[in-house]
Amino acid sequence: MSRTKVPVAVLGGVRTPYVKPGENFRELSNLELGSLVGREALYRVEVPPHWVDESIWAQGEGIGDGGMAHRISTGAGILEDRPAFTVVQGGCAGLQAVALAYEKIASGCAQVVLVAGGESVSQMPWVCHPSWVEFFRFRSSISFWGRIRRWLFFNFSHLRPLELMEVYRREALRLAERLAREFGISCEEQDRFTLRSHRFYMKAREARKVAGELMPVYLAPRFDKVVDRDTFPIESVSQDAIELLRHVEVREGGGVTSGSVAPLVDGACALVLANGDWARAEGIVPLGYIRSYAFCGVSQRAExxxxxxxxxxxxxxxxxxxxxxxxxxxxxxxxxxxxxxxxAFSSQRFAHEVLGRSQSLGEVVSHRLNPNGGALALGDCRGGSGLQMLLSLLGELRSQDLEWGCVVVSSGLREGGGVVVQR
Amino acid sequence: MKSLVEIRQESENIYSLVLNPMQEREFRIDESFMYALLYALEELEKYPDVEGVLVYSDREDYFAEDGEFRCFLEVSEEELRRRLIFFRDVLRRLEGLDAPTVCLLRGRCGGMALELALVCRFRLAAKGEGSSFAFSQLQKGMLPYLGGGQRLVRLVGLKAALELLVEGRGFEAERGLELGLFDGLFSGPDLICEGVRWLRLCGKRREEGGKGSFLSRLLGGVEGYFLRKRYGSTPVASFLLRTMLEGIRYPLGKALEYELDMVLRFLGQEGVRNELRYAHLEDVHKRSQGIFFPPCSVGVVGAGRRGRQLAAHLAANGIPVRLKDINPQALGEALRYAHLQLRGEEGSTLEGGREGKPQLYLGKYPRLETLISPTLEYTGMRHCEVVVEAVMEEKAIKGKVLEELEKYCSPEAVWISLISSLSLGEVVGGCRHRQRIAGLQILYGVDTPLVELIRGEKTSLETLKFLQNFLKSLKKLPVVVKDSPGFLVNRVAFAYLNEALHLLEEGLLIEEIEEAMRGLGLERGPFEFMDHLGLDTLFYLSKNVATRLSHWPASSEIIEKVYKSGREGLKNGRGFYIYEKGQKRVDPRIYDLLREFRKDRKRMPSSLVANRLLLTMVQEAFLCQMEKVVENMVELELALTMGLALPRKWGGLFQYIKNLGIEKFLQTMDHSSPRGKLLPSKELRTFLENYEKVC
Structure with a gap:
C-alpha cells in the first residue's frame, strides 16, 4: 500500500526502566515520567525540541486532566505554542498514538511528532463503591425511610476502597483464563512461555540491547539513587522460580498464575516520528519506517x-x-x-468465523516471536507498552539485519491494533 | 510622532492617560515624560465633565523603567532643584485633578512607576505571574524623589513603608492589597474595562485624607527609635528614615518640600554621587545590546563543582541543559545540588520532613530541575548552541575533552572553557575551531555577577559578542580579558593578598591588618577575603599563576601550610577565621600553626599597613592596564571594584588614590618595604596624575 508518498520514519526513542509500582517511581506522576522520557528521546535522536511540531501522550487509563499532554510537551522542552493531545485506549493507546502521528506526518500537517506514552501505576487512584458515595450524599429526593434503610442495610465490605490497578489486573486475569480454557492451553504451556519471555529478555540484556533503549532515572529529591534496571525480569530463571508464583490466583480451569500475567509497572516510553525524507536531509538515520497500521473491534465471541x-x-x-x-x-x-x-493465526476456524476467509492467516513461528522477551518479563505500563514494543522490534530488526516486522496488540478485551514496520 | 503620554476616551466622560503609546522597549520616567504628562494634563483639564481618569501603560510586560539617576549627577545644584520642583509640581497637578484617578498596574513595575501610581487616588494591580512590584530605588542607591516616600508612609504606615522601601524586595499584588498599597486587584487582559468598572462602582468614594497620620505622628517618635535600629544601617536608609519621620509631621505639601531638600542634600555628597555613577555603569554593562535570543539548549560537560553550579544557574534562568559526565554519581549530585538551589528548602528535603511521603504532582508543572538532563554519553550535544567544558582543571584532560567534543558538536556551536589558572591558549591548542572557543572564569560563585570572559588568541569577535550578550542575559557582568596568567581579578587579588601574608610574616597580627583595611571602608579585610575566595583556589593560584609572572615576588609559604592543614575557607567553615553559627572570629590556633614563618612581633601604624596593601593593589592593576589585559578602562575599574569588594563610594581604585593625594600616598612608602619592590615606578606616578575619572 502506498496511499502517500511521504515516508514516516521512527527516528529513535527511549524508555525509562519499568519499575514495580509503589517503589522507586512512586513519586513520579505521568507528567514527570512523560517530560523526562520525552526530553531524553529528543536529545538522543539529536532533534532540538523546537523542531517538534506536535506531541501525543498515550496512556492506558483516563486519569489525569485534559491539559496533561500539553504540560508534558512543555516539560519535554517543546515550544508552548505547539499542540498536544492525549490518547486513552488501554493497551492500544501507544499504537494508536503512533498511528495518529503517522497520519499527521503523512498528510503533511507535521514534520516531527513526539509520541510518548506511559503510566504511573503507583499514582492510579483508588475507587470506592458507589453505595459508599450514596451513603454520604444526602439528596433531598431520598425519603427519610429510604435513608434509614440505606444506613441499616449498608454493606460494609463496600467501604474497602478498590485500587484501580487491581481492577485492570483482574480483567486481564479473567481474559487469560477464558482464552486458556477456550484454546485448551495448559498451565505448563503458559509457564513455559513465561519462562521463555524472561530468558529472552535476559539474553537481550546481556547482549546490551536493552541498555540502548533505556534511560537511567535519577530519583528526586536526593538524586543519589540511579534507577537503570527493570524490576521484574528474574535474573536466574528456572522452571522452579515460575512455579513459585503459581500458588497465587490459580482459578478453576484456566491454569493462569500470577507469573503468567504481565505485571503492571510504572514507566514511560517515547518515540520521535518524522518525515523520512526530511530526516535524511537533516542527516539523521531513521530506525525504521512505519508502513501501515490498522485497528479493529471484535465481537464478544472473539474477545x-x-x-x-x-x-x-x-x-x-x-x-x-x-x-x-x-x-x-x-x-x-x-x-x-x-x-x-x-x-488463532494458524486456525482455520478463526479465519472462517471471524474474518470470513477460507484459509487460515498463516503461522507465527516461535523463533520470530518476541525475540527480546516482552511484557511478561518486563511488565506492562499500559500506554507505554505499545511504543516499547515498536522500539524493541525496530532495534531487533536492525541488529538481525531484517526488513519487515509487525507489532500486534490486543487489549481492552475487544480491541486490537497492528502496525507494520519496515527498516 | 506620538507623544509619550496620550489621552484616550474610554467611555462617556471617562478618559485615560496612556503612557508609552508607542510601546517602546525603553520607556523611562524622566524629564521628557514629565513634560508630556504636563501637556496631557493641561489638555485634560480643558475637558468638561470628566468623571474619571485611568492611568495605564500600553505595554503589557512592564509599566515604566526608572529614570536614570545619572542625569542628576551632571547638572548643577540649581538645575537639579529646578528639575525636582518641576517633577513635584507636575505630579501635584495630577494629584489635584477633580475627577478620581485610577492607576492600573500590570507587568514589571519598578520604584518610580509605583511612585507615580501613588499619586493617583486609586491603584489597581494585576494578579498573576506577569506582574511584579518592587520599590527598587534604594537598591540602586537613590532616595525616592517623586514624593513616593511621603505618600507611601501616609498610605500604609511607617513600618510597612520602610519594609517596602528599605528591603526593596519584590512583592506580589496580593501582598500590596494586604498592606493597603493597592485598592483592588484585577486579572485578565481587559484592564480598561476593569478600570471603568472600578470608577463606576467606587469612584464616588473620596479618600479620607490623612487619616491615621495623627496616630502615626503620635507614635512616630517611639516607633522611629526602634525602626532606626532595624533599618537605619546604611546611610541611604537612615536618610530615608529621617525624611519619613520628619515628613510625617507636616501636611503633604510641606513634607514634599522637606523631602526635596533632603534629596538635594543627599545628592550633594561625593560618596553618594560616586556610588550612583557606579551603579549606573554596572547597569549599563549588564544590559545586552540589541535583541538577543537565548540559546535553546546548553551542553555542559563535567558535573564537578563549577559544572553543577553553572547547570543549576542556567536551569534557574529557564535554559535547558544537557549535562554530561562519566560518573553517574557526580550527575546525581549535580541534580541534587540544582534541586536544592532551585527549591531553596534545604532543611526540609535533607532532614526528613516531607521526604518519603508519596506526593501527587498531578496539578503541578514539571519542576525546574528537570531542565537539566543528565547523560553519560555525548548524545544531544549536536544542537546545543553553547557548549561549556567544565572538567577538571588539568591541561591534558581539558584538551582531550575538547577534542572529543569536536566529534559530537555542531561546528556552529560556541564553546566555553571554564578555566581559572590555566592558559586558554594551551588548553585549546589541539582544536580546529579555535575561533569559536572562549574561556570563562567564574569568580567566587556562580551567583556573583562578575565573570571574566577570556579572549584567546584566535577567538573571533563574533563569538565574543555572542557570549557577552548571553552572559548579560543571565544577569552577569562579563569583563573581557586577555589570555594572560591569572587574568585580571585573581592577579590583582593575589598580589594584594600575598602582600597581606608577607605583612603577617613580618610580625603583624591578623586583626591589625584586617582593621587597617576595614578602616578604609572595605567590607572585609584581606584574610576574610581569602576565606571567601577559598584557600584551595588561592593555593592553586600560587602554584599555577604566580610562577608564570616573572615580576612577582615569591608567594608566601603560609598559603600552602594553611591549606594543607585542612582549611579551605568559608567552604568548610575554617580558614584564617572560624565560621560558626553565623559568627566569625579569628582562629586562635592559626598563630601556632604559622610560628615557623613569623618573625618577632612588630608594630606598624595602620595607615602604613593600608597604604602598603593599597599600593600593591594599584601597582598590579596598573601593570594590567599597561599590558592591556582589559581593553576598556571602565571595565577595569568595574571589575576591580566588584572583584576585590572595594567600596563603591570610592569611584574606582585609581580615583581613590588620586583623591587621597598621590604625593602623600607615595611618600609613606619610602621606608616601609623591606624588599624594595614596592617603590612605585615613574610610569605609575604619571599615570595617576593624568588619570581621569571613569566611574
Missing part, C-alpha cells in the same frame, strides 16, 4: 483476539501476508493471550 484481526487488516493494506513478516512483537498481556493469538 482478546482483536490483535489477529488488526494484524491481518494492516497486512491487507500492503497486500502482504503473514509469512512476509520476519519478526513479530505480540503484546504479552498474559501468556495465554499470546499463545491464543498464535493459535
Amino acid at each position: 482478546g483476539l482483536g490483535g489477529a484481526v488488526a494484524a491481518h487488516l494492516s497486512l491487507q493494506k500492503l497486500s502482504m501476508s503473514l509469512k512476509d513478516m520476519e519478526l513479530f512483537e505480540i503484546y504479552e498481556g498474559s501468556a495465554a493471550l499470546v499463545l491464543a493469538l498464535q493459535l
Whole structure:
C-alpha cells in the first residue's frame, strides 16, 4: 500500500526502566515520567525540541486532566505554542498514538511528532463503591425511610476502597483464563512461555540491547539513587522460580498464575516520528519506517483476539501476508493471550468465523516471536507498552539485519491494533 | 510622532492617560515624560465633565523603567532643584485633578512607576505571574524623589513603608492589597474595562485624607527609635528614615518640600554621587545590546563543582541543559545540588520532613530541575548552541575533552572553557575551531555577577559578542580579558593578598591588618577575603599563576601550610577565621600553626599597613592596564571594584588614590618595604596624575 508518498520514519526513542509500582517511581506522576522520557528521546535522536511540531501522550487509563499532554510537551522542552493531545485506549493507546502521528506526518500537517506514552501505576487512584458515595450524599429526593434503610442495610465490605490497578489486573486475569480454557492451553504451556519471555529478555540484556533503549532515572529529591534496571525480569530463571508464583490466583480451569500475567509497572516510553525524507536531509538515520497500521473491534465471541484481526487488516493494506513478516512483537498481556493469538493465526476456524476467509492467516513461528522477551518479563505500563514494543522490534530488526516486522496488540478485551514496520 | 503620554476616551466622560503609546522597549520616567504628562494634563483639564481618569501603560510586560539617576549627577545644584520642583509640581497637578484617578498596574513595575501610581487616588494591580512590584530605588542607591516616600508612609504606615522601601524586595499584588498599597486587584487582559468598572462602582468614594497620620505622628517618635535600629544601617536608609519621620509631621505639601531638600542634600555628597555613577555603569554593562535570543539548549560537560553550579544557574534562568559526565554519581549530585538551589528548602528535603511521603504532582508543572538532563554519553550535544567544558582543571584532560567534543558538536556551536589558572591558549591548542572557543572564569560563585570572559588568541569577535550578550542575559557582568596568567581579578587579588601574608610574616597580627583595611571602608579585610575566595583556589593560584609572572615576588609559604592543614575557607567553615553559627572570629590556633614563618612581633601604624596593601593593589592593576589585559578602562575599574569588594563610594581604585593625594600616598612608602619592590615606578606616578575619572 502506498496511499502517500511521504515516508514516516521512527527516528529513535527511549524508555525509562519499568519499575514495580509503589517503589522507586512512586513519586513520579505521568507528567514527570512523560517530560523526562520525552526530553531524553529528543536529545538522543539529536532533534532540538523546537523542531517538534506536535506531541501525543498515550496512556492506558483516563486519569489525569485534559491539559496533561500539553504540560508534558512543555516539560519535554517543546515550544508552548505547539499542540498536544492525549490518547486513552488501554493497551492500544501507544499504537494508536503512533498511528495518529503517522497520519499527521503523512498528510503533511507535521514534520516531527513526539509520541510518548506511559503510566504511573503507583499514582492510579483508588475507587470506592458507589453505595459508599450514596451513603454520604444526602439528596433531598431520598425519603427519610429510604435513608434509614440505606444506613441499616449498608454493606460494609463496600467501604474497602478498590485500587484501580487491581481492577485492570483482574480483567486481564479473567481474559487469560477464558482464552486458556477456550484454546485448551495448559498451565505448563503458559509457564513455559513465561519462562521463555524472561530468558529472552535476559539474553537481550546481556547482549546490551536493552541498555540502548533505556534511560537511567535519577530519583528526586536526593538524586543519589540511579534507577537503570527493570524490576521484574528474574535474573536466574528456572522452571522452579515460575512455579513459585503459581500458588497465587490459580482459578478453576484456566491454569493462569500470577507469573503468567504481565505485571503492571510504572514507566514511560517515547518515540520521535518524522518525515523520512526530511530526516535524511537533516542527516539523521531513521530506525525504521512505519508502513501501515490498522485497528479493529471484535465481537464478544472473539474477545482478546482483536490483535489477529488488526494484524491481518494492516497486512491487507500492503497486500502482504503473514509469512512476509520476519519478526513479530505480540503484546504479552498474559501468556495465554499470546499463545491464543498464535493459535488463532494458524486456525482455520478463526479465519472462517471471524474474518470470513477460507484459509487460515498463516503461522507465527516461535523463533520470530518476541525475540527480546516482552511484557511478561518486563511488565506492562499500559500506554507505554505499545511504543516499547515498536522500539524493541525496530532495534531487533536492525541488529538481525531484517526488513519487515509487525507489532500486534490486543487489549481492552475487544480491541486490537497492528502496525507494520519496515527498516 | 506620538507623544509619550496620550489621552484616550474610554467611555462617556471617562478618559485615560496612556503612557508609552508607542510601546517602546525603553520607556523611562524622566524629564521628557514629565513634560508630556504636563501637556496631557493641561489638555485634560480643558475637558468638561470628566468623571474619571485611568492611568495605564500600553505595554503589557512592564509599566515604566526608572529614570536614570545619572542625569542628576551632571547638572548643577540649581538645575537639579529646578528639575525636582518641576517633577513635584507636575505630579501635584495630577494629584489635584477633580475627577478620581485610577492607576492600573500590570507587568514589571519598578520604584518610580509605583511612585507615580501613588499619586493617583486609586491603584489597581494585576494578579498573576506577569506582574511584579518592587520599590527598587534604594537598591540602586537613590532616595525616592517623586514624593513616593511621603505618600507611601501616609498610605500604609511607617513600618510597612520602610519594609517596602528599605528591603526593596519584590512583592506580589496580593501582598500590596494586604498592606493597603493597592485598592483592588484585577486579572485578565481587559484592564480598561476593569478600570471603568472600578470608577463606576467606587469612584464616588473620596479618600479620607490623612487619616491615621495623627496616630502615626503620635507614635512616630517611639516607633522611629526602634525602626532606626532595624533599618537605619546604611546611610541611604537612615536618610530615608529621617525624611519619613520628619515628613510625617507636616501636611503633604510641606513634607514634599522637606523631602526635596533632603534629596538635594543627599545628592550633594561625593560618596553618594560616586556610588550612583557606579551603579549606573554596572547597569549599563549588564544590559545586552540589541535583541538577543537565548540559546535553546546548553551542553555542559563535567558535573564537578563549577559544572553543577553553572547547570543549576542556567536551569534557574529557564535554559535547558544537557549535562554530561562519566560518573553517574557526580550527575546525581549535580541534580541534587540544582534541586536544592532551585527549591531553596534545604532543611526540609535533607532532614526528613516531607521526604518519603508519596506526593501527587498531578496539578503541578514539571519542576525546574528537570531542565537539566543528565547523560553519560555525548548524545544531544549536536544542537546545543553553547557548549561549556567544565572538567577538571588539568591541561591534558581539558584538551582531550575538547577534542572529543569536536566529534559530537555542531561546528556552529560556541564553546566555553571554564578555566581559572590555566592558559586558554594551551588548553585549546589541539582544536580546529579555535575561533569559536572562549574561556570563562567564574569568580567566587556562580551567583556573583562578575565573570571574566577570556579572549584567546584566535577567538573571533563574533563569538565574543555572542557570549557577552548571553552572559548579560543571565544577569552577569562579563569583563573581557586577555589570555594572560591569572587574568585580571585573581592577579590583582593575589598580589594584594600575598602582600597581606608577607605583612603577617613580618610580625603583624591578623586583626591589625584586617582593621587597617576595614578602616578604609572595605567590607572585609584581606584574610576574610581569602576565606571567601577559598584557600584551595588561592593555593592553586600560587602554584599555577604566580610562577608564570616573572615580576612577582615569591608567594608566601603560609598559603600552602594553611591549606594543607585542612582549611579551605568559608567552604568548610575554617580558614584564617572560624565560621560558626553565623559568627566569625579569628582562629586562635592559626598563630601556632604559622610560628615557623613569623618573625618577632612588630608594630606598624595602620595607615602604613593600608597604604602598603593599597599600593600593591594599584601597582598590579596598573601593570594590567599597561599590558592591556582589559581593553576598556571602565571595565577595569568595574571589575576591580566588584572583584576585590572595594567600596563603591570610592569611584574606582585609581580615583581613590588620586583623591587621597598621590604625593602623600607615595611618600609613606619610602621606608616601609623591606624588599624594595614596592617603590612605585615613574610610569605609575604619571599615570595617576593624568588619570581621569571613569566611574
